[in-house]
Amino acid sequence: xxxxxxxxxKSDRGGDDGGKAGGGTFIFAAAxxxxxxxxxxxxxxxxxxxxxxxxxxxxxxxxxxxxxTGGLAESWSNDPTGKIWxxxxxxxxxxxxxxxxxxxxxxxxxxxxxxxxxxxxxxxMIYYTDVFGGFAGSPDAVYDNCKAQDASTAVVAxxxxxxxxxxxxxxxxxxxxxxxxxxxxxSDTVTQSGDSFSYSAFANxxxxxxxxxxxxxxxKATGEITLxxxxxxxxxxxxxxxxxxxxxxxxxxRKQELRAGTVQAIDFPAPADRKALASEGYKVLERPAFNIxxxxxxxxxxxxxxxxxxxxxxxxxxxxxxxxxxxxxGGSAVADEFLPNTVLGYAPDVQKYEYNVxxxxxxxxxxxxxxxxxxxxxxxxxxxxxxxxxxxxxxVLANDLQAVGIKVNGVPRPWNGGFKDDVQQFGKQxxxxxxxxxxxxxxxxxxxxxxxxxxxxxxxxxxxxxFTAIGxxxxxxxxxxxxxxxxxxxxxxxxxxxxxxxxxxxxxxLVTTKNVEGLVPSPLTAEEFNTVSLxx
Amino acid sequence: xxxxxSRRLIQLFVTLIALMTLVFFxxxxxxGGPVDALLGERATPQTRELLTRALGxxxxxxxxxxxxxxxxxxxxxxxxxxxxxxxxxxxxxxFPATIELAVAAIIIxxxxxxxxxxxxxxxxxxxxxNATIIVTLIGISIPIFFLGYLLKDWLTQxxxxxxxxxxxxxxxxxxxxxxxxVLDGLLTREFDASADALWHLVLPAVxxxxxxxxxxxxxxxASVLDVLDxxxxxxxDAKGLRNATIRKRHVLRNALLPVVTTIGLQTGxxxxxxxxxxxxxxxxxxxxxxxxxxxxxxxxxxxQALILLAAVVFIVVNLLVDLSYAIIDPRVRVQ
Numbered sequence: 007x008x009x010x011x012x013x014x015x016k017s018d019r020g021g022d023d024g025g026k027a028g029g030g031t032f033i034f035a036a037a038x039x040x041x042x043x044x045x046x047x048x049x050x051x052x053x054x055x056x057x058x059x060x061x062x063x064x065x066x067x068x069x070x071x072x073x074x075t076g077g078l079a080e081s082w083s084n085d086p087t088g089k090i091w092x093x094x095x096x097x098x099x100x101x102x103x104x105x106x107x108x109x110x111x112x113x114x115x116x117x118x119x120x121x122x123x124x125x126x127x128x129x130x131m132i133y134y135t136d137v138f139g140g141f142a143g144s145p146d147a148v149y150d151n152c153k154a155q156d157a158s159t160a161v162v163a164x165x166x167x168x169x170x171x172x173x174x175x176x177x178x179x180x181x182x183x184x185x186x187x188x189x190x191x192x193s194d195t196v197t198q199s200g201d202s203f204s205y206s207a208f209a210n211x212x213x214x215x216x217x218x219x220x221x222x223x224x225x226k227a228t229g230e231i232t233l234x235x236x237x238x239x240x241x242x243x244x245x246x247x248x249x250x251x252x253x254x255x256x257x258x259x260r261k262q263e264l265r266a267g268t269v270q271a272i273d274f275p276a277p278a279d280r281k282a283l284a285s286e287g288y289k290v291l292e293r294p295a296f297n298i299x300x301x302x303x304x305x306x307x308x309x310x311x312x313x314x315x316x317x318x319x320x321x322x323x324x325x326x327x328x329x330x331x332x333x334x335x336g337g338s339a340v341a342d343e344f345l346p347n348t349v350l351g352y353a354p355d356v357q358k359y360e361y362n363v364x365x366x367x368x369x370x371x372x373x374x375x376x377x378x379x380x381x382x383x384x385x386x387x388x389x390x391x392x393x394x395x396x397x398x399x400x401x402v403l404a405n406d407l408q409a410v411g412i413k414v415n416g417v418p419r420p421w422n423g424g425f426k427d428d429v430q431q432f433g434k435q436x437x438x439x440x441x442x443x444x445x446x447x448x449x450x451x452x453x454x455x456x457x458x459x460x461x462x463x464x465x466x467x468x469x470x471x472x473f474t475a476i477g478x479x480x481x482x483x484x485x486x487x488x489x490x491x492x493x494x495x496x497x498x499x500x501x502x503x504x505x506x507x508x509x510x511x512x513x514x515x516l517v518t519t520k521n522v523e524g525l526v527p528s529p530l531t532a533e534e535f536n537t538v539s540l541x542x
Numbered sequence: 543x544x545x546x547x548s549r550r551l552i553q554l555f556v557t558l559i560a561l562m563t564l565v566f567f568x569x570x571x572x573x574g575g576p577v578d579a580l581l582g583e584r585a586t587p588q589t590r591e592l593l594t595r596a597l598g599x600x601x602x603x604x605x606x607x608x609x610x611x612x613x614x615x616x617x618x619x620x621x622x623x624x625x626x627x628x629x630x631x632x633x634x635x636x637f638p639a640t641i642e643l644a645v646a647a648i649i650i651x652x653x654x655x656x657x658x659x660x661x662x663x664x665x666x667x668x669x670x671x672n673a674t675i676i677v678t679l680i681g682i683s684i685p686i687f688f689l690g691y692l693l694k695d696w697l698t699q700x701x702x703x704x705x706x707x708x709x710x711x712x713x714x715x716x717x718x719x720x721x722x723x724v725l726d727g728l729l730t731r732e733f734d735a736s737a738d739a740l741w742h743l744v745l746p747a748v749x750x751x752x753x754x755x756x757x758x759x760x761x762x763x764a765s766v767l768d769v770l771d772x773x774x775x776x777x778x779d780a781k782g783l784r785n786a787t788i789r790k791r792h793v794l795r796n797a798l799l800p801v802v803t804t805i806g807l808q809t810g811x812x813x814x815x816x817x818x819x820x821x822x823x824x825x826x827x828x829x830x831x832x833x834x835x836x837x838x839x840x841x842x843x844x845x846q847a848l849i850l851l852a853a854v855v856f857i858v859v860n861l862l863v864d865l866s867y868a869i870i871d872p873r874v875r876v877q
Contacts, residue, residue, distance in 0.1 A: 017717045017730040033712050039834075042626065049584060129596035132584055198596070204626040227635050227718060228710055229826055252712045255834075258691075259824045262706035266698055269712065387837055422837060424573030430585060442583055 029235070029246040030540045032522070035260045035272040036251050040231070043221065044193055044209035045181035046119055049132035051443075051531050054178040056231050056251055059535055060102075061181035061215030064093050064112065065172055069526040069534065072296060072348055072447040074172060078107060078182055078216065079160075082175075088167035088483035089150075091175075095158040099240045101184035102220045109154030114185040116152040116162060118194065126203050127196035133179035133445070137170050169454075169480040169488065173446035178532065187214035218244045218536035229253035245524065245539035257389075264288065264517060270540065271518040271525065277335035277394045280515060289518045292337040295511035296529035297392040298344055298452065299441040301403060302429070302506045306465030308436050310375040317504045319369035320437075321359035323410040328361075329402050330510050335394055337515075341508035343496045345452035348529070349444070351479070351492025356500040359507070366410040379413040383428060383435035388421030391514035391531070392441035399439055399509075433462040439509070444530065449492040450480045457505055464505045472503045547861070554857050558850060565849050566610055569842055570603065576623045576840050597623070610846075620843035624835070629847045632831065637851075638721030639709060639827030643819065644812050646747035651754035652805065659762025659801075660794065666767065674759060681756030686815050690749045690822035697745065707824035710739045746823045750815050754808040761804045765797040772796075798870055806863030810856050828852075 040053035045061055048054060066077035076082075079093035099107040119134050121142050128141055139146040150163040164171075174180070183193070191208035198204075208214070213221050218239045222232030231251040235244040252269055254260045260272040261279055265286075275283060275290070284290045303320065305311045326340045342358050345351070370376055384400035385393075393399065397418070404414040417435070419425035428434045440463070445451050450458070458476045460467035475498065479491035499505070516527055524537040577593050578585060594600050598609070613620060619629035662674040698706040710716055710723050716735035719726045724743065727736020769775065770793060778788050813828075820829030832848055835841035 017732050019715050019717060019732065031713055039625065041624070050582070125592065125596045129589070129593045132581065132589055135589055135592070136584070136586070203596075203623075204621045204628070225718075227639070227721060227826065228708065228712070228714075229824075230712055248713075250713055252708075254707065254824050256707075256821065256824060259707045259822075262694065262699055263708075266702050266706050268705060420574065420837075422574045422579045422840060426578045426585070427574055430578075440583070 029244070031248040031250060032246040032271070032535065032538055032540060033250045033252055033269045034535070035254045035263055035269040037253075037255060037257070037260070037274050039229070039253055040224075042205045042209035043213035043224075044205060045179050045183065045215075046122075046134060047127070047130040047196070047205060047209060048179060052253075054532070056233060057181060057213070057215075058178050058217070058532060059219040059233050059249065060213055060217040060221055061178075061183060062217055063176050063178065063181050065175040067176055067447075067528065067530060067532060069537070070294070070528060072294075072444070072529050074176060074447065077176070078112070082172060084172070086483070088171075089164045091162045091164070091171065092155075093160045093162070095160060096240060097158055099216050100238060101187065101216050102214045102236065103184050103187050105184055105186045107182065107216055108157045109160040110157075111185050112160040112182055113152035113154050113162075115180075115182050116149065118185075118188070119180075120147070120149045122194060124196060126198045127194060130196060130203065131179075133174075133177055137168070137174045137177070137180075139168075167481060167483055169450045169482070170446070170448055173448040173451070176446055181215060183208075184214040184216075187212055216240065218242070218534070219249060222248070239536070242536050244536040246535075249535055249538075261517075264519065267519070270522050271516060273516055274389075274391065274514055275517045280336050280517070283517050287520055289520065289522065290336070291516045291518065291525060291527040292513045293515065293527040293531060294346075294348070294529040295337065295339065295513040296346055296348070297441060297443040297514075298341055298346070298511060299392045299399070299439065299509040300341075300344065300456075300506045301509055302435075302438045302440055302463055303504075304433055304435050304437070304463065304465035305505075306433055308378075308380065310373065310378055311380075311436060312466070313373045313375065314502070314504060315369045315373040316375045316378070317507075318359070319366040319373070319375075319410065320407065320412070321504065321507045322362045322366035322369065323412070324359075324403060324406045324507060324509070325361040326509055329399070333395060333398050333402060334510055335512050335515065338510050338512040341511050342500065344456060344499065344506070344508050345449055345496070346444070346511050346529075349447055349449055349452065350485070350489050351449035351453075351496060353493035353496040356497050358500075363410055370411065376411060377413070378411075379415060380407070380436040381415045381417055381434070382407075383417045383419060383425065383438040385421040385425040385439075386418045387423070388425075390441060391443055392510075392512050393439065394512070396439060403439070403509075430461070430463050433465055438463070446530070449495075450476075453492065453495060453499070454480050457499065457503070466505075469503065469505065472498070472505070547865075550861050550864075554854070554861075557857065558853060561853055562611075562614060562846065562850060563607075565846055566607055567603075569840070569845055570606075572840065574840060575599070576842065579840055580623070614846075619847040622835075622844045623841045624844075629843045632844055633828070633847055633851065635721065636827045636831045639825055640813075640816050640820070640829060642709075642722050642724065642743065643746055643750060643816060643825060643827060644809075646743050647750040647754065647812060647815075648805070650747055650751035651758055651808070655755045655758030656762050656798075656801065659759040660766055660797075662759065662763045663766035663770065671763075674763070678756035678759045681752045682760075684752065686749060686753065686818045687822055689752060690746075690819055693745050693749060694822065704745050705742050709742050709826060710735065711742075714738055746819050746825060749822070750812065750819045753815060754805075754812060757804060757808060758801060762797065762801050765800045766793060769793050769797045795870065799867065802863055802866055802870065806860050809859040813852055813855070 038052040040056055041048055043057055045057050063077045064079040065074050068075045078096055080096050081094045083092050122128055139148040148164050148168050150165045152162045155161050188208055191212045192206045193208035195206050196203050218236055219233035220236045222234045224231045233249045235247050257276045263269045264272050280290050303311055303317055310316050330338045330340050342356055385396045404416055407414050419428055429438045454476055457472055459473055475495050479495050482488040482491050521541045523539050523541055577590055581589055621628050622632050658674055662671040665671050694706055697703045714735050716732055717730045719729050723739035724736050775792055778792050817829035817832055820827050835844040
């Protein structure tokens with residue numbers, strides 16, 4: 007902010023009124039602030055939304071699905087060892103700064119990530135650490151090198167096979183940025199001041215990718231991110247001239263702005279408002295579910311929970327069908343597995359736990375666990391896409407458990423004020439509710455994240471049979487064999503291990519005004535807005 | 543006068559150091575922290591450790607405290623953990639929003655409150671007085687967020703008269719000079735932006751003004767009634783002064799003293815009220831910043847600076863109130 011002398015302050019409004027002619031301006035109300043616009047330093051949906059419009063990934067998802075299709079790479083292939091990935095790049099694609107997207111530029115991105123210096127920068131690369139194991143010099147690093155075979159062929163070599171690929175290449179964090187712009191605006195300088203970080207001019211003011219929109223500015227005082235149509239986009243050019251992402255954190259206010267006609271689309275409407283909005287003529291677009299809510303069971307504090315029969319009793323005690331009906335957002339469905347059925351390795355024939363009070367009581371009696379008392383932790387001050395109303399979910403589940411004779415001691419904790427610490431770090435709970443939204447189409451991203459290694463959340467660090475089976479399935483190169491291996495994992499999770507009880511898949515929604523056409527809801531909340539148009 | 547001011551400034555300094563220390567330890571004793579907030583569901587022991595170390599939270603608390611004190615003394619409040627910007631940038635962006643709102647609310651509260659209170663006292667026991675008492679009672683007792691939602695529901699949803707939230711229409715593309723949007727529009731001759739910002743200001747300012755307005759009306763009324771009973775008013779009347787002169791020179795002037803004190807004290811309430819009002823109207827000022835910084839991930843650097851700022855504003859306003867006594871009441875000057 008600059009303080010100009012009174013009287014001689016100049017208006018710096020753009021002379022063009024691009025918004026008024028042609029395709030118009032599309033205003034989308036989002037629920038939170040982005041962090042910055044350098045893809046690799048981000049890991050949340052609100053940052054990824056604008057990033058996705060400005061950048062492209064090598065591989066992307068078919069609109070409305072989690073299925074892979076060519077992005078910047080027209081095609082890709084994998085050698086039999088699963089370690090060498092060859093990308094055939096689209097020709098004639100240019101970054102917003104006019105430089106060419108070629109194999110050298112792609113490799114420059116891979117090399118940049120791998121060679122990132124400084125703990126400050128590295129600590130912000132959550133997805134990179136997760137998928138690529140580590141950085142140059144780390145024994146866990148997965149990446150080896152990238153070579154430009156010719157201008158349109160990039161060959162990426164990994165040190166070891168990793169099940170996350172190719173799905174992970176479609177992660178927005180791994181978008182391809184212009185090497186020239188990154189150099190010019192010092193993209194890698196993440197500096198630390200006191201106990202926090204600041205990012206480069208590239209990340210804040212000059213994000214440069216190949217996407218359908220170019221960066222128009224981020225007005226933090228009004229909470230508006232402006233994106234302009236990229237007239238030279240390689241794919242379907244944007245139908246609107248301008249898109250504004252307006253940040254409105256309160257869901258009630260988002261709804262009111264929609265009704266007042268000041269925005270054309272809102273993200274994450276309150277589940278309770280969906281019906282009313284639909285009946286008023288707004289378009290409620292449900293995203294295909296790509297998330298999971300589960301009841302976690304910590305086997306450590308109460309020895310009875312180590313007994314499979316007790317955990318099964320808990321599963322039988324829960325009337326999940328009714329929970330979905332009364333508390334689930336529209337389109338929710340009972341979950342029998344920890345991954346949605348669109349993901350590889352979903353088994354159609356796992357053991358199901360239909361609501362059965364007698365069976366639950368019987369199992370508890372058999373296990374000598376009548377009169378069980380359990381500490382049930384649930385979060386407050388939070389609403390996640392898979393869990394819009396934790397407190398209400400807790401109440402219903404707790405009542406179900408009480409009905410079979412389990413005494414429930416409810417422990418509410420603020421999401422950012424103790425819940426995650428108590429549950430994930432200290433393991434104070436016996437039961438808890440938590441969930442996950444998938445990042446990419448791979449069973450490892452669901453099942454592996456929860457049960458692939460010892461987690462304090464589930465208490466028993468020595469469930470070696472489960473860890474080994476998941477590790478093995480994840481390391482299987484052949485896709486058919488991998489599918490079979492994960493199907494078996496999911497069967498065993500339901501019948502043998504039951505470390506948690508899957509509750510539901512709950513699709514988050516978008517709402518638009520009647521005149522918005524062409525917005526395709528994505529299971530990954532990865533909507534692309536170049537297809538959006540405004541009718542009269 | 544100089545002695546009074548310098549003594550108050552030293553008090554201010556000591557208060558602030560003590561407050562900063564309290565806030566530093568208080569914030570860190572709360573459960574949860576920035577590391578968890580930043581990582582969310584994605585926290586793994588590995589990423590958590592890396593981030594904890596990078597943020598310096600692995601060091602002993604007194605080392606962190608020493609570093610913090612050193613930074614504060616040198617005027618470096620660090621960067622926001624959430625956004626990575628310097629805290630001073632974050633705050634100087636939000637500050638004008640809240641000041642604009644608070645000033646508008648004060649103008650409404652004082653501009654309506656003092657005349658209403660005075661008239662109520664003058665026409666004591668009549669319809670105007672009774673109506674004022676009842677309305678101000680409602681004004682005091684109605685919770686701000688409730689009133690905010692109510693006004694919003696009536697005037698932005700039922701009829702689309704006012705905008706539901708924000709400081710200016712989306713896509714207005716106004717030029718930011720001082721951060722005070724109404725003023726900026728005038729300075730840059732973007733009069734449409736100025737009018738638009740003013741239009742956005744109406745509901746939040748009215749919402750925020752209700753409680754101070756009600757209090758000012760009641761204090762003014764009570765104070766004027768007290769003064770009217772004083773002997774010197776009777777004397778002034780007896781010696782044949784014109785009514786207008788009595789009202790202006792003797793009644794109002796003497797009655798204003800407690801009112802001014804109240805206005806000063808209301809600044810604190812106004813800041814607290816702004817948090818709620820800003821939440822309801824997505825205002826984007828300091829109130830929004832406070833809620834975001836607490837619930838959005840324990841943004842220690844921003845919170846520390848905000849609490850410091852609130853304390854400074856509160857203390858300075860009350861200092862100004864004390865000084866204004868001297869102007870209103872000559873006896874204070876002598877002491």
